[in-house]
Amino acid sequence: MGTDRCACRSRLRWVDPVPKLWLSLAGLLVCVFADSAAVGGFTLLVFSVLNLLLGGHTLRILTRFFAVPMGFLAIGCGMIAFRPLEQAQALWALGNSGWGISRQGLLLAWMVLCKALGALAAVYFFSMNTLITDLTWALRRLRVPGLLVELMELIYRFLFLLREEAARIQVAQKSRLGYQSIPQSLRSAGMLAGMVLLRALRRGDRVYTALESRGYTGQIATLPRTYTTGRWCYPAAAAIAVSQGLILLAERGSWI
Amino acid sequence: MKDALEVQDLSYTYEDGTRALDAISLRARAGQITGILGGNGAGKSTLFLNLNGVLTPQSGKVLLDGREVRYRRQDLPQLRRQVGIVFQDPDDQLFCADVYQDISFGAVNLGLPPQEVRRRVEEAMAWTGISALREKPTHALSYGQKKRVAIAGVLVMEPEVMILDEPTAGLDPQGVSDILRLLYQLRERLGMTLLLATHDMDLVPLCCDQIYLLSSGRIVCGGTPEAVFSQPEILRENHLRLPRIAHLMEILHDQDGVEVCRSAATISAARREILHLLRQTETAEAAAVKQDRMV
Numbered sequence: 001m002g003t004d005r006c007a008c009r010s011r012l013r014w015v016d017p018v019p020k021l022w023l024s025l026a027g028l029l030v031c032v033f034a035d036s037a038a039v040g041g042f043t044l045l046v047f048s049v050l051n052l053l054l055g056g057h058t059l060r061i062l063t064r065f066f067a068v069p070m071g072f073l074a075i076g077c078g079m080i081a082f083r084p085l086e087q088a089q090a091l092w093a094l095g096n097s098g099w100g101i102s103r104q105g106l107l108l109a110w111m112v113l114c115k116a117l118g119a120l121a122a123v124y125f126f127s128m129n130t131l132i133t134d135l136t137w138a139l140r141r142l143r144v145p146g147l148l149v150e151l152m153e154l155i156y157r158f159l160f161l162l163r164e165e166a167a168r169i170q171v172a173q174k175s176r177l178g179y180q181s182i183p184q185s186l187r188s189a190g191m192l193a194g195m196v197l198l199r200a201l202r203r204g205d206r207v208y209t210a211l212e213s214r215g216y217t218g219q220i221a222t223l224p225r226t227y228t229t230g231r232w233c234y235p236a237a238a239a240i241a242v243s244q245g246l247i248l249l250a251e252r253g254s255w256i
Numbered sequence: 257m258k259d260a261l262e263v264q265d266l267s268y269t270y271e272d273g274t275r276a277l278d279a280i281s282l283r284a285r286a287g288q289i290t291g292i293l294g295g296n297g298a299g300k301s302t303l304f305l306n307l308n309g310v311l312t313p314q315s316g317k318v319l320l321d322g323r324e325v326r327y328r329r330q331d332l333p334q335l336r337r338q339v340g341i342v343f344q345d346p347d348d349q350l351f352c353a354d355v356y357q358d359i360s361f362g363a364v365n366l367g368l369p370p371q372e373v374r375r376r377v378e379e380a381m382a383w384t385g386i387s388a389l390r391e392k393p394t395h396a397l398s399y400g401q402k403k404r405v406a407i408a409g410v411l412v413m414e415p416e417v418m419i420l421d422e423p424t425a426g427l428d429p430q431g432v433s434d435i436l437r438l439l440y441q442l443r444e445r446l447g448m449t450l451l452l453a454t455h456d457m458d459l460v461p462l463c464c465d466q467i468y469l470l471s472s473g474r475i476v477c478g479g480t481p482e483a484v485f486s487q488p489e490i491l492r493e494n495h496l497r498l499p500r501i502a503h504l505m506e507i508l509h510d511q512d513g514v515e516v517c518r519s520a521a522t523i524s525a526a527r528r529e530i531l532h533l534l535r536q537t538e539t540a541e542a543a544a545v546k547q548d549r550m551v
Contacts, residue, residue: 004393008391008392008393008396131353131354131393132353133352133353133354133357133393136353153352153353154351156353157350157351157352157353157394157395158351160395161347161395203347203348206343206345206348207348207349207351209305209310209343209348210341210343210348210349210351211351212310212336213305213308213309213310213336213340213341213343214336214340214349214361214362214365214409214410214413215333215336215337215362215365215366215413216365217333217365220351220352220361221361221364221365222352222357222358222360222361222364223356223357223360223363223364223370223373223374223377224370225354225356225357
């Protein structure tokens, strides 16, 4: 997928995924639970800078990744800002409907926007610098049940195959005018879904046979990768968390 | 030359009653490439799965290096180490999202220490020429690259016999040449015994030392490619054909009355035949001129 391509090129690709995961997770959790626009903004700034400087990604790519969630966020935050006015002083009201935009609503929407962007930046720092296969390896080391991790790996691998298969079927359907009207499109899409399921089952059988022929005994065991140490992530995570805490305190202090 | 693999009267019937193999007997000589030819549904895949222990024969024997193969649960890991299968569709075989990990799978299953697994993975990648792909996600590979990774995933188990099901199907001409070169190298330099299922009749005279023709679960005929190609009617009865060059030779011989060897099936064999013919003609013409002068 998109982030996987970035991760392939990242300068942090070969850094141990576990410390990277902790760094990202610590920043994400503090940002989410702080409920603060300033902390959200700081998290966005820090993780974006880390992504650009350490990961070696360009600002253009990073902003492209933010574009889609920004669309959803704009709609969501707009709805948060536009709400029943109650006793709050309206900055703008929709006639006499009792709905409008208040200062409190705007502040809440701003806080949610900053928090969501901060959280996204923390997640992107991990996903744009770590392949899914490295993530599953990190999960194994974090003692996530093997079955769950294996399922994740297999789903990830075969997602691409099924997507290709679905795309091929769709092209074949389109070439025979399968999507000309809405009823036709619905029928074709239904057939496509059924066919993909059927083919997935058949492929599942074939994959199991191939696994068995290579000595599969119920557990998918492969050689672990070798990574460069990422110990620097722990002090970095602590420094970011402390800074987030100080910013939160400063923000709350100014309000008091 | 000794037999690396011998199959004696092997039979297998599926649960729905389909008799896929009916008392099959064949031999694969050590260090040679043995081709298994047959149309769709001839029983090739069932035969291969029986040889690797994914399916258990209902009757008959399989001998590896002269020793009878046992299909008990505890014997299967050893059998799968000795006989590796490269499946036709590499997407059925490559299940890891990562090339390096996928190749290591078979060797890890053998319970080898990590250093040995790493050594074997490196070696298998070098043999198949995919060392540069080690860091690539599997889904980002081309079809030909996937085929090579699939072969490396079996090579890593260092099998004595490697079975390849349609190894050139779906490849471009360059991809076919690369796979052929790899097969030659495995035979010449590692002395590996290879069993090859193919529909690509032009490939057979190029790489197979022995071939067997399989039809409806039975062996119809077997021998060197030349011997089998000298009986084109049997091939045609079983939904196969002569290689293009051999077909040309057959037409020249049967329809045009040219004295060429009908079993010449490769470009080099045909070239030899044509040069031989030309020299014969030149000699005859020179003799005729000489006779004219004497007269």
